[in-house]
Amino acid sequence: MRVPFRLNDAEVSADAEAGTPLLYVLRNDFELNSPKFGCGLAQCGSCRVIVDGEIAASCVVLLEDVAGKSVETLEGIGILDHLHPLQQAFLTEQAAQCGFCTAGMIMAAKALLDLNPNPTDNEIKQALERNLCRCGTYPRIMKAVRRAAKEMTE
Structure with missing residues (x-):
């Protein structure tokens, strides 16, 4: 089945069998490396992307579910020469250690900041609660999100 959707501001379409997770299509067909396969159960956050402005676990979202949507x-x-403020903040605050969770963390933080440019610490924690960092860099991640929020509102 062919499914048209918008991927990173480009109109695309993908062919896959019904029931194929979006994650597989993103990684295998479009060669995007940021969403990672972690648990396959939407519990770790390493595969998170934004679908029509909402954070989503691409390991459980099916390709057919994004037909006509923006991913x-x-x-x-x-x-590299024009990083998003969240990407720069993660670098500045050294919020990534192994990097496996980083893309999902940044996408979850972006979804939050797109809706709430000045979140409280509790709102940041709540937005990131479905993202697991195996290295335990949570304090630096929090600091990075706060930094990005401040820079984006100045």
Whole structure:
């Protein structure tokens, strides 16, 4: 089945069998490396992307569920010579250690900041609660999100 959707501001379509997780299509067909396969159960956050402005676990969202929708991955928010403020804040605050959770953390934080540019610490924690960091860099992640929020509102 062919499914048209918008990926990182480009009109695309993908062919896959019914029931194929979006994650597989993003990684295998579009060669995007930011969404990672972690648990396959929407519990770790490493595969998170933004679908029509809402954070989503691409391991459980099916390709057919994004037909006609907009999907945003880390690759779509910034590039090396023009990083998104969240990407820069994660670098500045050294919020990534192994990097496995980083893309999902940044996408969850972006979804939050898109809706609430000045979140409280509790709102940041709540937005990131479905993202697991195996290295335990949560204090630096919080600091990075706060930094990005401040820079984006100045």
